[in-house]
Amino acid sequence: MTLLLKAWGLYARLTARYPAIRSIVPFIPVVALWAAVAEAEVFPRAFFPGPLEVARSFVSLVYKGILPDYLEDSLLRLAVGTAAGMALGIPLGVLVGLNARARAMLWPVLLFFQAIGDIAWLPILLIWFGFSLTTMTFVIVYTVLFPVVLNTALGVRRVPVELHRAARSLGASHARVVWEVVLPGALPNIMTGLRNGLGYGWRALIAAEIIVGTSGIGFLMFDARRAGSVVEILLGMIVLGLLWYIVDSWVLAPIERATGQRWGLVTQ
Amino acid sequence: MLAARPRFSRPLAAATFLAPLLVLLLLWEGLVRGFGVDPRVFPNVESVARAGFDTLQDGSLLRHVGASLGRVAVGTALAIVISIPLGVAMGLSPVVSGFLTPLFRFFSVLAGIAWIPIATLWFGYGFGAITFVIFNAVFFVVAYNTLLGVASIPLPLRHAAASLGAGGWTMLTQVLLPGALPNIVTGVRTGLGFAWRGLIAAEMIATNVGLGYMLFLARDFYRTEVIVFGMIVIGILWLLIDRLLLAPLERATIERWGMVHRA
Amino acid sequence: MKNLTLRELSKTYFDPYAGAHLTAVHDVSLTVQQGEFVSIVGPSGCGKTTLLNMIAGFIPVSGGEILLDGRAVKGPGPERGVVFQSFALFPWKTVLENVAFGPKMRGLPRPECESVAREYLALAGLAHAADRYPNELSGGMQQRVGVVRALANNPDVLLMDEPFASVDAQTRMTLQEELTRIWQERRPTIIFITHDVGEAVFLADRVVVLSKGRVLKELGVALPRPRAWDLVIEDSAYKAVSAEVLHLVRSA
Numbered sequence: 001m002t003l004l005l006k007a008w009g010l011y012a013r014l015t016a017r018y019p020a021i022r023s024i025v026p027f028i029p030v031v032a033l034w035a036a037v038a039e040a041e042v043f044p045r046a047f048f049p050g051p052l053e054v055a056r057s058f059v060s061l062v063y064k065g066i067l068p069d070y071l072e073d074s075l076l077r078l079a080v081g082t083a084a085g086m087a088l089g090i091p092l093g094v095l096v097g098l099n100a101r102a103r104a105m106l107w108p109v110l111l112f113f114q115a116i117g118d119i120a121w122l123p124i125l126l127i128w129f130g131f132s133l134t135t136m137t138f139v140i141v142y143t144v145l146f147p148v149v150l151n152t153a154l155g156v157r158r159v160p161v162e163l164h165r166a167a168r169s170l171g172a173s174h175a176r177v178v179w180e181v182v183l184p185g186a187l188p189n190i191m192t193g194l195r196n197g198l199g200y201g202w203r204a205l206i207a208a209e210i211i212v213g214t215s216g217i218g219f220l221m222f223d224a225r226r227a228g229s230v231v232e233i234l235l236g237m238i239v240l241g242l243l244w245y246i247v248d249s250w251v252l253a254p255i256e257r258a259t260g261q262r263w264g265l266v267t268q
Numbered sequence: 269m270l271a272a273r274p275r276f277s278r279p280l281a282a283a284t285f286l287a288p289l290l291v292l293l294l295l296w297e298g299l300v301r302g303f304g305v306d307p308r309v310f311p312n313v314e315s316v317a318r319a320g321f322d323t324l325q326d327g328s329l330l331r332h333v334g335a336s337l338g339r340v341a342v343g344t345a346l347a348i349v350i351s352i353p354l355g356v357a358m359g360l361s362p363v364v365s366g367f368l369t370p371l372f373r374f375f376s377v378l379a380g381i382a383w384i385p386i387a388t389l390w391f392g393y394g395f396g397a398i399t400f401v402i403f404n405a406v407f408f409v410v411a412y413n414t415l416l417g418v419a420s421i422p423l424p425l426r427h428a429a430a431s432l433g434a435g436g437w438t439m440l441t442q443v444l445l446p447g448a449l450p451n452i453v454t455g456v457r458t459g460l461g462f463a464w465r466g467l468i469a470a471e472m473i474a475t476n477v478g479l480g481y482m483l484f485l486a487r488d489f490y491r492t493e494v495i496v497f498g499m500i501v502i503g504i505l506w507l508l509i510d511r512l513l514l515a516p517l518e519r520a521t522i523e524r525w526g527m528v529h530r531a
Numbered sequence: 532m533k534n535l536t537l538r539e540l541s542k543t544y545f546d547p548y549a550g551a552h553l554t555a556v557h558d559v560s561l562t563v564q565q566g567e568f569v570s571i572v573g574p575s576g577c578g579k580t581t582l583l584n585m586i587a588g589f590i591p592v593s594g595g596e597i598l599l600d601g602r603a604v605k606g607p608g609p610e611r612g613v614v615f616q617s618f619a620l621f622p623w624k625t626v627l628e629n630v631a632f633g634p635k636m637r638g639l640p641r642p643e644c645e646s647v648a649r650e651y652l653a654l655a656g657l658a659h660a661a662d663r664y665p666n667e668l669s670g671g672m673q674q675r676v677g678v679v680r681a682l683a684n685n686p687d688v689l690l691m692d693e694p695f696a697s698v699d700a701q702t703r704m705t706l707q708e709e710l711t712r713i714w715q716e717r718r719p720t721i722i723f724i725t726h727d728v729g730e731a732v733f734l735a736d737r738v739v740v741l742s743k744g745r746v747l748k749e750l751g752v753a754l755p756r757p758r759a760w761d762l763v764i765e766d767s768a769y770k771a772v773s774a775e776v777l778h779l780v781r782s783a
Binding site: 228 | 284285286287288289291292308309366367368369370371373374375377378380381382383384385386388389390461462464465466468469472473479480483484486487490492495496498499500502503504506507510
């Protein structure tokens with residue numbers, strides 16, 4: 001019993017010094033359980049391989065250069081799509097946030113098109129652009145656009161009117177008010193929009209790669225499924241999950257928190 | 269001074285919502301006719317309406333919508349029934365919840381579309397695989413959010429309830445569930461969002477009935493009017509789900525209790 | 532002489548719930564001399580904030596005109612600085628950056644903006660807080676920053692909208708004394724809005740009593756300067772003027 005307590009104490013001290021450990025350790029028993037279930041062949045090996053096989057496949061795919069290539073393709077598309085989505089979405093969000101008339105006219109349109117969803121556009125996009133990069137980029141831009149616009153608009157509206165007035169009475173022109181007051185004030189919400197947008201965005205990417213597929217992690221998984229190779233499907237899922245987990249928890253969420261807390265603003 | 273709500277607020281709200289969409293409709297018709305757009309590229313309003321009417325008449329629309337909604341309903345119901353009690357159980361102990369949070373966060377982050385390939389492998393094509401994807405999306409997200417919600421209920425609150433004589437069932441229904449409800453509702457909204465997307469995507473590749481399938485099939489025959497009609501149906505369905513199900517749920521729970529929790 | 536003249540200023544707006552036009556300000560005429568400190572005092576809803584918002588250019592005028600140095604004013608501008616009840620400091624900028632904002636908008640080069648800002652921070656005794664963010668400061672300190680931020684822009688008129696209403700009573704008295712000190716040093720023209728009669732009399736050369744959108748009476752305040760609360764509060768002239776103003780405000 002004391003051994004257990006000692007181990008517990010060690011764990012507590014370690015995680016206090018290196019909080020990242022707390023995010024990693026819980027996965028150890030899961031992986032162990034996975035290995036055990038796979039070994040016990042509760043499900044046929046072909047349907048439920050163990051972690052070792054997945055790891056071996058990982059090494060082999062990296063060695064062959066396939067995984068890094070696909071990963072690069074996926075990430076590049078996501079980055080380009082997201083950048084375009086934000087470049088379009090933030091100005092649109094500012095417009096909708098500041099101008100009541102624009103909001104009345106555009107809000108229902110935005111909500112409706114968001115409701116259609118990115119994936120429902122694939123069939124018509126395939127007709128227009130075929131199985132191409134344009135199709136995939138469009139889907140990602142579409143997906144990222146709406147959370148960014150809606151959250152930006154929300155953030156813009158939450159900037160207190162007094163800050164607008166203070167800036168104007170200090171000599172700022174309308175344009176400068178947007179740059180110096182509205183955008184910084186809306187930044188926490190913009191970050192939330194980016195985070196949500198990316199969350200939907202990578203899912204849209206995977207779906208597009210599955211359906212349109214020429215390369216990318218989604219394609220890897222679907223191709224493996226066609227070949228009946230579960231190992232690579234699992235590998236793809238784990239890579240995706242890890243990637244997004246890392247980006248979201250250790251890059252996006254802290255930025256969102258930092259911008260909100262640093263300035264004493266309340267994040268959505 | 270109490271603000272009086274004008275008597276026509278509800279229909280007025282609906283009208284202000286629909287008006288820009290009607291303008292869009294007119295714009296659509298104007299552009300397609302004005303530029304003489306090839307119907308194989310983009311259909312005009314009339315052909316879409318006609319296509320829609322046809323699918324309604326021959327019953328195919330009902331079949332597809334029924335299949336899609338049926339899968340969503342089953343998958344969601346199953347997921348919620350399992351994930352909420354599980355989330356509550358996990359959230360009770362700070363040690364357990366702290367340990368499990370990264371795990372469930374990982375899985376909720378992966379939830380939905382990424383499972384399509386493996387779902388079709390495990391369950392074959394059709395109802396099973398698609399419902400699994402939906403179940404998966406809702407399950408992990410709701411479990412994660414429930415866990416967070418219960419874990420964030422201040423311990424003194426639970427102690428107070430216990431010292432006032434609350435037993436297990438009372439504690440659950442009067443303290444834990446209400447306390448975690450804002451998070452649960454947020455989880456349902458997010459999970460359903462992922463599930464809906466996963467549904468459409470999965471139906472495009474893994475079945476022969478459903479809205480996604482209807483769209484994908486139409487593509488093969490360049491029947492853009494069916495595609496556009498299908499897209500509109502999907503949009504309307506989601507708006508209905510959002511306005512009639514999710515928004516009232518959020519209003520009844522989050523706003524009523526004046527709490528805003530974030531996962 | 533850069534005087535501010537209000538000529539038959541009025542403001543009406545349509546209230547949908549009342550279903551009628553309401554007049555917030557009725558034909559207010561007033562002249563404020565350069566370097567004067569004028570308090571406008573009145574009960575809640577008397578239109579004083581509306582009046583200030585019109586002078587500041589935040590809301591349009593329904594009738595009459597506002598002339599600064601003989602020229603009509605339109606919209607907000609740096610020649611009419613504003614100090615807000617809620618401080619309205621930019622939370623994402625440091626104290627220094629906040630105070631340097633006005634000079635920056637005027638296009639001054641960076642080093643000059645900074646030196647002007649530091650000069651005014653020193654005036655308010657806030658040099659040590661230059662690199663802090665507003666949410667790290669107390670309410671009293673934040674409002675000091677608000678005041679010098681407006682002053683750093685060298686406005687022709689400083690408009691203060693119940694600036695000390697959000698701080699506690701003791702801090703308020705300190706801030707009032709500091710305001711008079713700064714005013715004596717720099718002699719800006721100040722229009723000070725408040726519902727606190729004692730505050731209005733303590734600070735000003737002239738008190739304008741507003742009620743239901745109209746000017747009831749203007750009273751001169753002949754107390755010697757500099758003014759400190761422990762002395763003024765016993766002063767019979769102060770008591771007399773305050774009593775009269777209070778009576779006017781309450782009976783309106």
